[in-house]
Amino acid sequence: MTDVVDRTGGTGRTAATKAGNAAGTPPRAKALSAGSRVSGQPGARPAVDVAALGEQLLGKWADARRHARTLAANPALHKTEGLTHTDHRARTFGQLKLLVDNNAVHRAFPAELGGANDHGGNIAGFEELVTADPSLQIKAGVQWGLFGSAVMHLGTAEHHAKWLPGIMSLEIPGCFAMTETGHGSDVASIATTATYDDATEEFVIHTPFRAAWKDYIGNAAIDGLGAVVFAQLVTQGVNHGVHAFYVELRDPETKQFRPGIGGEDDGVKGGLNGIDNGRLHFSNVRIPRTNLLNRYGDVAADGTYSSPIASPGRRFFTMLGTLVQGRVSLDGAAVAASKIALAAAIRYATERRQFNASSHTEEEVLLDYQRHQRRLFTRLATTYAAGFAHEQLLQKFDDVFSGAHDTDADRQDLETLAAALKPLSTWHALDTLQECREACGGAGFLVENRFASLRADLDVYVTFEGDNTVLLQLVAKRLLADYAKEFRNVDFGVLARYVVTQATGVAIHRTGLRQVAQFVADTGSVQKAAIALRDEEGQRALLTDRVQTMVADVGAALKGANKLPVDKGAALFNQHQNELIDAAQAHAELLQWEAFTEALGEVQDPGTKVVLTWLRDLFGLSLIEKNLSWYLMNGRLSMQRARTVGDYINRLLVKIRPHALDLVDAFGYGDEHVRAAIATGAEKTRQDEARAHYRAQRASGSAPIDEKSLLARKAAGPKSRQG
């Protein structure tokens, strides 16, 4: 508890949480509004304005988030643990209907069909569903975000009129049948074919071999009646590349596959067992010509192919562009899950004591231990950074999908941003869920405390909708391209400086002067040496410099690779694959840091700003600490300055400690979202009971004497006689 709460006589979290949290109002907001006023006073310890910070965290689509959180608080939407995958699937399907009834999933669809053309709000609301059950979220994502979205974005008016109403109402549950067993992230190479037959004006959908079966397809094992099937479009002997086709999978009455279609159940998964993933295959299945979703490519009755996009590559990129919303929403959902985990683990850590409540002195709570702070606060800082970065991504996404800013360059920037952020946030969620689970010990392993369940469900977020490692390579490719472009327009001076730097190594790197200056400054005290590190510009310079240098280093190493024979070029590239991925990650981390820093600029309350700045510094310094060897061996930090990083992080932990609860309360999730038995105050109740017992025992004189004390007394006896 912070000073502020004590001063205002706040009643603590539980009541406030129960009072106004279902709709996303940050708990304790009322209790804190008075207290937060003092936070700017000189000399006062800074305090977090939880209500205002909570509002900022809700972001631009606060209303959509509030609506979704109210919905997600409904026990009917919560995951029931311990179900078989069969029962879980049935429950999740039923929950989708509830979403429809509550108008929760149609925001992105056209207004004329009952939607709201609201792309950002749609994703924001969708992300919040992860707090109810990730299976529900992803099954909804399959139905409306992938299947429905493909019909909407790749189809034309006739398709919309024909299928969207049924998709929106869940009358037609369906599949997004893209991935094949033989090809994961490499969509361009799928082997399913759609061959046009002008005699019957039909496409023939066909799976030529086992590796071409569609695999991991949500709704495929049981529920899917329809499907958007991705296949190589072949007409008049020419393969025009991957296109999307609407296929009726099952008879709506009998739920049996239609002739020529077959499949398999993917069975039990590591998580997300509310979704019936499965495999599909097609044996010369005939569909009408008009079932081609023909917005970006069409086949006339006579078999003539036409497309508004001449380049097959650009056409493919455009058609796959709708996939980005999956990545955007996983980024946000991963942040939401991290928040839930930290809210539970940090609350528990403020109550749980490491040692016996019977001790005569009041033992410290877990959160007072340095290691525990390190484990949780560094992840709290990263969660804030990932959250702010996500908000920027979501705005970029809305800009593009609303058409406000929808150039090719905008779309490419959006793709790159999503490819950079989704890997970091999804890996971070797994890391945070696991660390929180471990930080709660054996209790953390019980499903009643959510961590293990959420972690199992979110596991696949790191490889689906784009494998994280593959996405980071896309980012790296873009960074290299930008780097090459920069060189094309570079003046001689810059180039020369670059060449000189490369030739003579790190010692006279272009930041060489700063480096020398730093060595001089470092002759002062450790305290003084830390100033630049905790300075915003110091952090930015270090983080930016690392990205630029890493990209430039790989760029230089790969120079001319594209002029080599394909295999030699690939081999050279492969020799730098690890560095490339590291560079992409460094770039994404910088984006997160920049987003955090920009968000700081929007904070009005001075106390909140102070605390959030500590948190941003913790994030920045943690990044620098993680890559400290790079800064050292590239001459960016002196040995002496590097040695201050750890200490400075430790001091930040101590500063953040009194505000930890406020910082998780600002997430705005109530007990009905966190739903962790250990984060309900039960631990404190148990300790109070234990203390009362020992107090009563001592008062009554019935407490047994400890053998150790007895021995000590006996030992002291003779000695005192000797003395």
Added chain:
Amino acid sequence: MTDVVDRTGGTGRTAATKAGNAAGTPPRAKALSAGSRVSGQPGARPAVDVAALGEQLLGKWADARRHARTLAANPALHKTEGLTHTDHRARTFGQLKLLVDNNAVHRAFPAELGGANDHGGNIAGFEELVTADPSLQIKAGVQWGLFGSAVMHLGTAEHHAKWLPGIMSLEIPGCFAMTETGHGSDVASIATTATYDDATEEFVIHTPFRAAWKDYIGNAAIDGLGAVVFAQLVTQGVNHGVHAFYVELRDPETKQFRPGIGGEDDGVKGGLNGIDNGRLHFSNVRIPRTNLLNRYGDVAADGTYSSPIASPGRRFFTMLGTLVQGRVSLDGAAVAASKIALAAAIRYATERRQFNASSHTEEEVLLDYQRHQRRLFTRLATTYAAGFAHEQLLQKFDDVFSGAHDTDADRQDLETLAAALKPLSTWHALDTLQECREACGGAGFLVENRFASLRADLDVYVTFEGDNTVLLQLVAKRLLADYAKEFRNVDFGVLARYVVTQATGVAIHRTGLRQVAQFVADTGSVQKAAIALRDEEGQRALLTDRVQTMVADVGAALKGANKLPVDKGAALFNQHQNELIDAAQAHAELLQWEAFTEALGEVQDPGTKVVLTWLRDLFGLSLIEKNLSWYLMNGRLSMQRARTVGDYINRLLVKIRPHALDLVDAFGYGDEHVRAAIATGAEKTRQDEARAHYRAQRASGSAPIDEKSLLARKAAGPKSRQG
């Protein structure tokens, strides 16, 4: 595949595996025995003698491992995925009976009761059960390793005669009721009391409040008829500390709790759902005086307490000493699970191609990618290191428990060694299972491929039988104590050198001369600078120096902490908690590296020795890379030398690549242990089918023309006319 297999015309793994692997014979052993002879010839590429290496990995208790592996190959013992926790529990209980029938779990019990007094062999066999189902392993561990073992080690002859036969036969399923909700790792503070009543010659077992409920207790929710309950022994008004009592929990006929006993089901867990963990509480439950397991402390009929161990602290330590076997076995089980995961992921990576099998050039398999090699080979190296370290731990354990070397010092060394290795290997198993799951993409998430299932089950290994973070602090405490002891006997010269070093900082550290020499050497080529790093002594010096320096640094910082008031001392300690834990981890990593290096000394086959040395170097260099910032900022490595570490690791990956399959084959697990659908050769079969399809299509002239090629041809047309 290695050259050797090709040369000898080996039939590949599948056949050999099926042939002789159930009993732990390394697959392909026969095919390789001829080939391995050439490995020592000059000029020949080194080859691994898989059979000999497999034999070495089986270790001292190879027969017990083979016996257990044969058993674990039995489908009746395998985990059935997708069961409810209720059904899984029933299945696991049934499997325990199978273990009894197969004489798999009695090796450690006294010979006169049908056991074999074989402690090392017992643990070795137990560890292998993890490959069948971790729930089976841990449930067996609860019954015989904890419950039975407590009766054996803490009880006396009468207890053995009375209860061990029923425990061994599973007639009495039972609990090891130590942990309480309010106290995790802090056993000394448990609050359950056993108060002696001399009027009736009974102990009264009592739970004074909710926090004192026994919690997370295996067999407690359903199956437990008996229990060893740990409670504070109070007699004649004195608390003699924690002792163990035999309590009949449930009526064997009705399976209902006996009067005064109650409990709760812990419900669904993140994994290990074959075990019925639960809570227990006792309301003035009376048991006969003779139910005190009285080997280390007894109460006479009149209530007089006596113990062969005068010191309460030492008595407590001795009684808890049997717990170490849990840590030892988890260490081994974690290594076994890591091996299973790597065997599956590495095999798949040798077959799976990143791009379309329809490409005209043969694409590289996943394992040819640098990042993929980094992800899997670094973990392969650590698994070898952890395996060799475990074998040393197991021998130490057997020495102590067999009585061969069973001094107090031996027991303390065993405790420290287990506390150091168990955290590293269990965290490593989770990390490896996750990385392997991700390296197999979406397929890795399907439970048919085991990773997610094993990971969920092994999750709790990092916090039970001693929370990893707590265990590392125990190690740190021991390191500090040893450090202090060293100072007691130190001559003035050493002390003076130490003081000088501390006063003037890292620059003239006692390895200062070497540091200067290194700077000189570094003026040579990068190639030359790497020599010391790949040198065994170089790695040892770096790893050892880091541990010593870290401990010395913290030791110096904490000097006099024990003379401060308790709270001030604790605060000072807390300020260095993070460093302390890091130092303990560095120490444990050094132990693993030393174990790997010692094992290298036992390798006879020259080719195997070469390859394993690369793997050891990869392990050592990975540790140095992970902590590179420490080496740099403490002046142990120059910038230039540090920059060679990454490159050297990359070169090792390339060298190890041809031997990757041999290195996992040497683990000796067959398909019946790995049981991953993707590691059965199915991927290769699918690719062969796809290739055959495209080949036939091209041959028949029915292959469609690619639109891109068509455009390229059209574009080339006019140009050629222009030219």
